[in-house]
Amino acid sequence: MSIESHRESRASRIEQTAPIDVILAALLGLMVTVTTSGSAQTYQVLYSFTGGADGGDPVASLTVDTAGNLYGTAAEGGDLSCGISGGCGVVFKLDPSGVETVLHTFTGPDGAVPIAGLLRDAAGNLYGNTGEGGAYGYGAVFKLNTTGQETVLYSFSGGEDGLYPWYDTLIRDSAGNLYGTTTGGGMDGDGAVFSVGVTGAETVVHSFTGTPDGEAPTAGLTYKAGAVYGTTCCGGAYGTGTVFKVDSGSESVLYSFADGSDGAYPNGALLPGLDGDWYGTASEGGEFLCGLSYGCGVVFRLDSTGHESVLHTFEGRPDGALPIAGLIRDDKGDLYGTTYEGGTHDRGVVFELDAKGQETILHNFKGADGGNPIAGLVRDTAGNLYGAAQNGGAFGHGVIFKLAPK
Numbered sequence: 001m002s003i004e005s006h007r008e009s010r011a012s013r014i015e016q017t018a019p020i021d022v023i024l025a026a027l028l029g030l031m032v033t034v035t036t037s038g039s040a041q042t043y044q045v046l047y048s049f050t051g052g053a054d055g056g057d058p059v060a061s062l063t064v065d066t067a068g069n070l071y072g073t074a075a076e077g078g079d080l081s082c083g084i085s086g087g088c089g090v091v092f093k094l095d096p097s098g099v100e101t102v103l104h105t106f107t108g109p110d111g112a113v114p115i116a117g118l119l120r121d122a123a124g125n126l127y128g129n130t131g132e133g134g135a136y137g138y139g140a141v142f143k144l145n146t147t148g149q150e151t152v153l154y155s156f157s158g159g160e161d162g163l164y165p166w167y168d169t170l171i172r173d174s175a176g177n178l179y180g181t182t183t184g185g186g187m188d189g190d191g192a193v194f195s196v197g198v199t200g201a202e203t204v205v206h207s208f209t210g211t212p213d214g215e216a217p218t219a220g221l222t223y224k225a226g227a228v229y230g231t232t233c234c235g236g237a238y239g240t241g242t243v244f245k246v247d248s249g250s251e252s253v254l255y256s257f258a259d260g261s262d263g264a265y266p267n268g269a270l271l272p273g274l275d276g277d278w279y280g281t282a283s284e285g286g287e288f289l290c291g292l293s294y295g296c297g298v299v300f301r302l303d304s305t306g307h308e309s310v311l312h313t314f315e316g317r318p319d320g321a322l323p324i325a326g327l328i329r330d331d332k333g334d335l336y337g338t339t340y341e342g343g344t345h346d347r348g349v350v351f352e353l354d355a356k357g358q359e360t361i362l363h364n365f366k367g368a369d370g371g372n373p374i375a376g377l378v379r380d381t382a383g384n385l386y387g388a389a390q391n392g393g394a395f396g397h398g399v400i401f402k403l404a405p406k
Contacts, residue, residue, distance in 0.1 A: 041350075041362045041363065041385070041403040041404065041405060041406065042403070042404045042405075042406055043362075043363045043369065043401060043402075043403055044401065044402045044403075044404065045369055045370065045393065045394075045399050045400075045401055046070075046094060046098040046386075046399075046400045046401060046402050047094055047098050047100050047399060047400045048393035048394035048395055048397075048398075048399050049074060049077065049393065049395065049397040049398045049399065050077070050395045050397060051076065051077050051086070051087075051395060051396070051397035052077055052080070053077065053078060053090075053102065053105070054074075054077060054090070054092070054100055054102060055073075055074025055076065055077035055078055055087075055089060055090040055092055055102065055397075056074055056075075056076040056077035056086070056087070056395075056397030056398060057074060057075045057076040057077070057086070057390050057391070057397055057398050058072060058073065058074045058075065058375065058388035058389075058390060058398045058399075058400065059075050059115045059167070059374040059375055059388070059390050060072060060073045060075075060114070060115055060116050060117040060118075060167065060169070060374075060375050060388065061117040061169060061325065061375045061376040061377070061378060061387070061388070062117065062375070062378050062386050062387065062388060062400070063117060063118045063119070063120050063126075063378065064378050064380050064386060065120065065124075067096075068095075068096040068380065069093055069094065069095050069096065070093070070094040070378075070386055070400065071091070071092070071093050071094075071103075071118050071120060071126060072091075072092055072094070072117065072118065072388060072400070073089060073090070073091055073092070073114035073115070073116065073117065073118065073128060074089055074090050074092060074114070074398070075089050075113050075114060075115045075131075076088075076089055076113070076397070077089065077090060077397065078090040078102070078105040078106060079105050079106065079107050079108075082106070082107050082108045082112065083108055084108070084112050084113065084132070084133075088105070088106040088107060088108055088111070088112035088113065088133060089106050089111075089112060089113055089114045089130070090102050090103075090104060090105050090106065090114075091103045091104040091114065091118070091126065091128070091144055094400055098400075103126075103144060103148045104144055104148055104150050106130065106133060108133045109133065109134065109135060110133065110134075110140070110142070110150055110152055111129075111130030111132075111133040111134055111139070111140040111142055111150075111152065112130055112131075112132040112133030112134075113130055113131040113132040113133065114128060114129070114130045114131070115130075115131045115166055115167060116128055116129050116130075116131070116165060116166065116167055116168045116169050116170070116180075116220070117167075117169035117220075117375070118169070119169060119170045119171065119172055119178075121172070123146070124146045125143060125144065125145050125146065126143070126144040127141070127142070127143050127144075127153075127170050127172065127178060128141075128142055128144075128169075128170065129141045129142065129165040129168060129170060129180060130142065130165075131164055131165060131166055132164070134152065134155035134156060135152075135155035135157075136155055136156065136157050136158055137158070138155075138156040138157065138158040138162075138163035138164060138185070139155075139156045139163060139164050139165050139182070140152050140153075140154065140155045140156065141153045141154040141165075141170070141178060141180070141196050141202075153178070153196055153200045154196045154200050154201075154202045156182065156185065158184075158185060159185060160185065160186060160187055160192075160204060160207070161185060161192075161194070161202055161204060162182030162184070162185035162186055162191070162192040162194055162204065163182055163183070163184045163185040164182055164183045164184050164185075165180055165181060165182045165183070166183050166218045167218050167219055167220070167267060167268070167324075167325075167374070168180045168181050168182075168217075168218070168219060168220045169220040169269070170220065171220065171221050171222070171223050171228070173223070175198075176197075176198045177195050177196065177197050177198065178195065178196045178197075179193065179194070179195050179205070179221050179223075179228055180193075180194055180196075180220060180221065181193055181194070181217035181218070181219065181220065181221065181230060182194060182217075183216045183217065183218055183233075184216065186204060186206075186207030186208060187204075187207035187209075188207055188208065188209045188210065190207070190208040190209055190210045190214075190215040190216065190235060191207075191208045191214075191215060191216050191217050191232065192204050192205070192206060192207050192208065192217075193205040193206040193217070193221065193228065193230070193246050193251075205228075205246055205249055206246050206249065206251045208232060208235065208251075209235075210234075210235045211235060211236065211237065211239070212235075212236060212237050212253060212256065213232075213235070213236070213242065213244065213251055213253055214231075214232030214234070214235040214236050214241065214242035214244055214253065215232055215233075215234040215235025215236075216232055216233050216234045216235065217230055217231065217232045217233070217244075218231075218232075218233045218267045219231050219233075219266070219267055219268050219269045219270075219326065220269045221269070222269055222270045222271070222272065224272055226247065227245050227246060227247035227248075228245070228246050228247075229243070229244070229245050229246075229254075229270050229278065230243075230244055230246075230269065230270065231243055231244070231266040231267070231268065231269070231270060231280060232244065232266075233265050233266060233267050233283075234265065236253065236256035236257065237253075237256035237258075238256055238257060238258045238259055239259070240256075240257045240258070240259040240264035240265055240284075240285070241256070241257045241264060241265050241266045241282065242254075242255060242256050242257070243255040243266070243270065243278065243280070243302055254278075254302060254306050255302055255306055255308050257282055257285065259284075259285050259295075260285060261285070261286060261287075261298075261310065261313070262282075262285060262286075262298070262300070262308055262310060263281075263282025263284070263285040263286055263295075263297065263298040263300055263310065264282055264283075264284040264285035264294070264295065265282060265283045265284045265285070266280055266281060266282045266283065267281075267283050267324045267325075268280055268281045268283075268323070268324060268325045268326030268327070268376065269326040269376075270326065271326060271327045271328065271329060271335075273301070273329070273333065274329070274333045275333075276303075276304060277301050277302060277303045277304070278301070278302040278303075279299070279300070279301055279302075279311070279327055279329075279335060280299070280300055280302070280326060280327065281297060281298070281299055281300070281323035281324070281325065281326060281327060281337060282297055282298050282300060282323075283297045283322050283323055283324050283340075284296075284297055284322070285297065285298060286298040286310070286313040286314060287313050287314065287315050287316075290314065290315045290316040290321060290342075291316045291317070291321075292316065292321060292322075292341075296313075296314040296315060296316045296320070296321035296322065296342060297314045297321060297322050297323045297339070298310045298311075298312060298313050298314065298323075299311045299312040299323065299327070299335065299337070299353060299357070311335075311353060311357040312353055312357045312359055314339060314342060315342075316341070316342040316346075317342060317343065317344065317346070318342075318343060318344050318361065318364070319342065319343070319349070319351065319359055319361060320338075320339030320341070320342040320343050320348065320349040320351055320361070321339055321340070321341040321342030321343075322339055322340040322341045322342065322348075323337055323338065323339045323340070324338075324339075324340050324374045325337060325338050325373070325374060325375055325376030325377075326376050327376065328376065328377050328378065328379055330379065330383070333355055334352055334353065334354050334355070335352065335353040336350070336351070336352050336353075336362075336377050336379070336385060337350075337351055337353075337376060337377065338350050338351070338373040338374075338375065338376060338377065338387060339351065339373075340372050340373060340374055341372065343361065343364040343365065344364040345364055345365060345366045345367065345371075347364075347365035347366060347367055347370075347371035347372055347391075347392065348365045348371060348372050348373050348389070349361050349362075349363060349364050349365065350362040350363040350373075350377070350385070350387065350403060362385070362403055363401075363403060365389060365392065366392075367391075367392045368392060368393070368394070369389075369392065369393070369399070369401070370389030370391070370392040370393050370398065370399035370401055371389055371390070371391040371392035372389060372390045372391045372392070373387055373388065373389040373390060374390050375387055375388040375389075375390075382404075382405075383404075383405045384402055384403065384404045384405070385402070385403040385404075386400070386401070386402050386403075387400075387401055387403075388400050388401070389401060
């Protein structure tokens, strides 16, 4: 399954008309406070992908080291003769001056279409997964050492062990075991939470069943107090996604999205807040009169009792639409993220939310500077924000960008 076919199949599944109660609520006046000035940040394109050997279409969040080097994946480009249209993708490093080094070029059997971010350990090894390729074509978990040598730790067979890990940046426990999610496979074919040990043995921690526990987890997991937390893009009580917890192999649904003003179809990882609550994005739902029939998405808060509240509802223009990625925060607790569409030029935005949910647009993508970011952001100790935009740039194959405080 290619990125485009995945996107098209998902779009056909979720296209729908807003329920009448949501329309009435919108008519009564859903108010959004937005500051559209990006004067607090300076935007810079660090690198434009050509779609060739250097890669193209970066859709995953980046990893930054203490020296300011960025590490990431490009879903396409690299080996253009690997059997996948557009190429099988690469792992790359970008130094602070914007010079790119390709650390690994995927060829298919070793993985293909890397659309997830990378996990970097203290020794500098990189861990990740690919959405396709591997021994059976259903994706792989890999390790890349500091010399660029790749080891395939596990290839998904497409059965009960799972298939197609998507925007799933892995997490790692103290014993070195890796944890992630697959959008399909498992006991019921609705996706799974998996673990891969240091020897490459895979364990299915939980198999989703669709209703009521969720279906198709597209995001990575978050570890907290011995349990893992995540989202499913679909399934749950209303069919439009869940927030879940898995503890000692037992799953519990913390919240089911109702596809109304509360949001729908979360695709990003959860962020633990300084207040003990969870924060995240739902790519759709929210405001149904924003120009998208399925809604423009929300930023939500979920407290320890399972009560959800909407921190911000996107309206398309000027404040953004379709927040696919998860969030990050600064030391004050302000939240930062991206939207895939919306904004002044309908190419997506980088936004900041304060504790009261007031939004500031830090950057509107125009195309030449990048467009349609699926990836979230990373932040260094100086407060610089870094991210990837899937499209646009000098060659139309996406960019890596930096937003620096003035």
